[in-house]
Each structure stands twice: as structure tokens, then as C-alpha cells.
Amino acid sequence: MIKIIDKHTAILNTALELLVENGFHNTPMSLIAKQAGVSAGIIYHYFESKEDLINQLYQQIEAKLFQALAGNQLEQLEGIALLRQLWLDMYAYYVAHPKETLFLEQYKNSPFYKHQQGGFDGNWSWLGEKFQRAIAESEIANLPFLVVYNLTLGVAMALAKQQITQAIELDEVTLQKTADAVCQAVRVS
Amino acid sequence: MIKIIDKHTAILNTALELLVENGFHNTPMSLIAKQAGVSAGIIYHYFESKEDLINQLYQQIEAKLFQALAGNQLEQLEGIALLRQLWLDMYAYYVAHPKETLFLEQYKNSPFYKHQQGGFDGNWSWLGEKFQRAIAESEIANLPFLVVYNLTLGVAMALAKQQITQAIELDEVTLQKTADAVCQAVRVS
DNA sequence: TAAAAATGAATGAACGTTCAATCTAGGTGA
DNA sequence: TCACCTAGATTGAACGTTCATTCATTTTTA
Numbered sequence: 001m002i003k004i005i006d007k008h009t010a011i012l013n014t015a016l017e018l019l020v021e022n023g024f025h026n027t028p029m030s031l032i033a034k035q036a037g038v039s040a041g042i043i044y045h046y047f048e049s050k051e052d053l054i055n056q057l058y059q060q061i062e063a064k065l066f067q068a069l070a071g072n073q074l075e076q077l078e079g080i081a082l083l084r085q086l087w088l089d090m091y092a093y094y095v096a097h098p099k100e101t102l103f104l105e106q107y108k109n110s111p112f113y114k115h116q117q118g119g120f121d122g123n124w125s126w127l128g129e130k131f132q133r134a135i136a137e138s139e140i141a142n143l144p145f146l147v148v149y150n151l152t153l154g155v156a157m158a159l160a161k162q163q164i165t166q167a168i169e170l171d172e173v174t175l176q177k178t179a180d181a182v183c184q185a186v187r188v189s
Numbered sequence: 190m191i192k193i194i195d196k197h198t199a200i201l202n203t204a205l206e207l208l209v210e211n212g213f214h215n216t217p218m219s220l221i222a223k224q225a226g227v228s229a230g231i232i233y234h235y236f237e238s239k240e241d242l243i244n245q246l247y248q249q250i251e252a253k254l255f256q257a258l259a260g261n262q263l264e265q266l267e268g269i270a271l272l273r274q275l276w277l278d279m280y281a282y283y284v285a286h287p288k289e290t291l292f293l294e295q296y297k298n299s300p301f302y303k304h305q306q307g308g309f310d311g312n313w314s315w316l317g318e319k320f321q322r323a324i325a326e327s328e329i330a331n332l333p334f335l336v337v338y339n340l341t342l343g344v345a346m347a348l349a350k351q352q353i354t355q356a357i358e359l360d361e362v363t364l365q366k367t368a369d370a371v372c373q374a375v376r377v378s
Numbered sequence: 379t380a381a382a383a384a385t386g387a388a389t390g391a392a393c394g395t396t397c398a399a400t401c402t403a404g405g406t407g408a
Numbered sequence: 409t410c411a412c413c414t415a416g417a418t419t420g421a422a423c424g425t426t427c428a429t430t431c432a433t434t435t436t437t438a
Binding site: 007038039040041042045 | 416417418419420421
Binding site for chain 1: 212214215294295298299300304306307330332333335336339340343344347348351352354355357359363366367370371373374375376378
């Protein structure tokens with residue numbers, strides 16, 4: 001049973017590397033197999049199809065992102081302070097995990113991705129509740145979730161992505177100023 | 190010679206429709222030809238390859254976007270007022286042209302796209318100068334172009350895209366409040 | 379009537395997926 | 409301990425499909 005895990009993750013790791021480098025459609029299954037050191041056929045023991053492989057990769061990456069943020073004591077914060085720290089944490093995670101970030105970006109622009117309705121769901125629901133409270137207390141502007149998201153966390157991902165692909169770097173001062181700007185955008189003044 | 194133009198644009202128009210609907214990789218040249226009412230081979234009289242077709246489509250769409258904004262008397266505005274109007278105009282254009290917007294989004298996430306360095310270039314250089322001035326006069330925060338862009342115009346596209354794909358609508362009040370929020374983000378307070 | 383436009387069947391490469399054959403680990407009975 | 413057995417793991421060649429592109433031929437244009 002140990003071997004299954006080994007090969008399963010070896011395939012996922014190699015797939016991440018190649019899918020990000022070549023794009024979903026320019027990455028043949030045969031290449032993933034070769035690079036992972038397994039035969040072409042074996043992938044279909046562990047994954048139903050290429051689509052299934054990509055979907056599993058997505059779920060794994062989302063789960064890891066959640067785990068990383070869960071260890072950051074965000075639960076103790078509220079309102080704008082929570083938003084600011086969350087923004088910085090997500091940004092830091094994205095930049096520290098370029099392959100995962102580029103994969104997420106590509107996945108969300110692929111036919112595999114199923115749009116979910118606005119709001120934090122599943123693992124993230126506690127965040128949604130905190131933000132609802134901050135809106136009710138007039139700390140955060142009363143705008144639709146979609147708008148708040150794109151004004152804040154959406155910017156973190158977009159910025160990180162461009163930083164990765166264009167190999168630009170933001171210094172610490174700029175980063176803090178950007179976090180301030182994001183908070184300013186949704187703060188009730 | 191008139192026919193060249195006719196067939197050329199017929200192919201481009203059909204391609205836009207199909208590429209957006211099915212994605213770049215699920216849109217065979219043969220289907221574009223069929224839907225455009227031409228033979229499969231003739232596309233290669235007007236375009237060198239599929240890649241060339243997609244690139245030409247991109248340039249055409251960018252040019253139209255520029256033309257649309259050029260007719261909006263933005264030249265008369267300055268600083269934050271300019272940013273606000275530009276944001277609203279771009280947002281309105283994106284929402285009014287869903288196919289073009291989705292194409293742009295897909296294109297920028299495709300291997301065809303070549304990243305350009307930060308700043309408004311070419312047709313847009315006058316915008317860059319106006320924003321430089323606003324930064325110099327401490328009206329707009331002194332942040333790298335990449336950051337300002339993602340805090341403002343990047344949000345317009347991201348919001349519009351989600352509005353299109355998820356068939357959500359922002360009412361006029363929310364839209365104005367969002368424009369305010371965007372300005373607030375980069376305003377020096 | 380010659381050049382340009384247009385056709386659409388043919389070509390060939392790429393690639394996801396399958397499957398018959400082979401290998402391996404670990405259990406069973408003597 | 410060893411031979412045998414079996415189920416699952418693994419292989420990689422082969423299959424079938426899709427699709428971008430080509431080109432010999434026909435049609436249109438001027």
C-alpha cells in the first residue's frame with residue numbers, strides 16, 4: 001500500500017511541474033509518465049482520466065493552501081485587521097508557491113473549473129461569518145461578496161501571478177503599502 | 190479585393206464566437222471554416238496558422254477597445270477623476286462586449302500571450318503620463334505601475350469577467366460604490 | 379485567358395486511452 | 409524452508425480519434 005501513495009504522489013508532483021510549464025493542452029500523459037519514471041498505462045490505475053488527474057491536483061493544492069493559512073492564527077483577528085493579515089498571508093503563500101499559483105490560475109480559466117457561487121464555503125465559512133459581522137458593524141463596506149473579493153484577495157492572486165511570470169519583486173515597504181491600499185478600498189471611512 | 194475583407198472578417202467573427210464558447214483547444218479550424226461558410230483550406234490564405242488567426246483576433250479586439258475609449262473625452266480629465274471615469278468606461282465596455290472580454294481573458298492565460306512590461310505603452314502612453322503627473326502631485330499613491338493597475342483596472346476586468354460567466358448583475362448604486370472604492374484604494378489620504 | 383480565390387479530400391502527427399502480457403510480493407501448504 | 413499460487417501492479421505497444429495543415433483541382437474574377 002505504501003507504493004500506491006508513492007507513485008500516486010510522484011505522478012501528481014510531476015504533473016504539476018509539467019502542466020504549469022507547458023500548459024494543460026501541451027502536456028501529454030505520456031510525458032508525465034516518462035518524467036515521473038512510470039509507464040504510460042499506470043496512470044490509469046491511479047486516475048480515471050487526464051481530467052481526473054487535473055481535478056485531483058486542484059483539490060490537493062486547495063487543501064494545502066487551506067492548511068497553510070489555518071496555521072496562522074487568523075481566527076484571533078477580526079474585521080479590517082483580519083482582512084489585512086489574510087491578504088498578506090495569501091500573497092506570501094502565492095509567491096512562495098509559484099507552481100501551485102500558476103496552476104490555480106490556469107485551472108480557473110479551463111473548462112474543468114466549475115464556478116461556485118459567491119461567499120466563503122466549506123473550509124472557509126468561518127471567514128465568511130467574520131466578514132459578515134464586520135459589514136454589519138460598518139467596518140467593511142456593504143458591497144456584494146464578489147466585489148469585496150475582487151477588490152482584496154483577487155488582487156493578491158493577480159499581483160502574485162504577475163510577479164511570478166514577470167519575475168518582478170515587491171519590496172517589503174511596497175507590500176505593506178499595498179496591503180494598506182487594499183484595506184482602504186473596502187474600509188468604511 | 191472587397192471579398193478578401195469580407196471573408197477575412199467573417200472568419201475572425203466566427204472564430205471569436207467559437208473560441209470563446211469552446212476554448213482555444215476545443216475549436217477545430219474545420220469548425221470555424223464550416224460555421225463561417227467557407228472551406229477548410231481557405232483559412233490558410235488569410236492566416237498563416239491557427240496561432241496567427243488568434244493573434245490577429247487579439248490585436249483587432251485590443252484596437253477596438255482603444256477606439257471605444259478614445260471617444261469618451263477622457264483626455265479632459267486628470268488624476269483621480271480620470272481614473273474613476275476610465276474605470277467605469279472600461280467596466281462598461283467589458284460588460285457590453287462579453288465575447289471580447291472572455292477572449293482577452295483566455296488569451297492572456299494562453300501560451301500565445303507575450304507579457305509586456307509595466308506601464309501604458311503605444312496608444313495608451315498619454316494615460317501613463319497623466320498618471321505619472323498625478324503621482325508626482327501626491328494625488329495618487331506612489332506605488333509601482335503593476336500594483337496600481339491591479340488595484341484598479343485589473344479589478345474592472347476581473348469583476349466584469351465574473352459577472353459575465355456567472356450571469357450576475359451589479360446595480361448602478363453598487364457600481365458607483367465600487368468605483369469609489371477603487372479610487373479610495375490608490376488615493377493619497 | 380491567366381491569375382487569384384476557393385474547395386475539400388488526403389496527410390500525417392499528436393495524443394488519450396486500452397489491453398494482453400509480464401512481473402512482483404506475499405500468502406499457503408507440505 | 410521452499411515450491412507454488414494468486415491478485416494486484418506494471419509495462420509499453422497498439423488503437424482510434426482528432427485536428428492542423430497541405431495541395432491537386434476547380435471555380436471565379438477581371
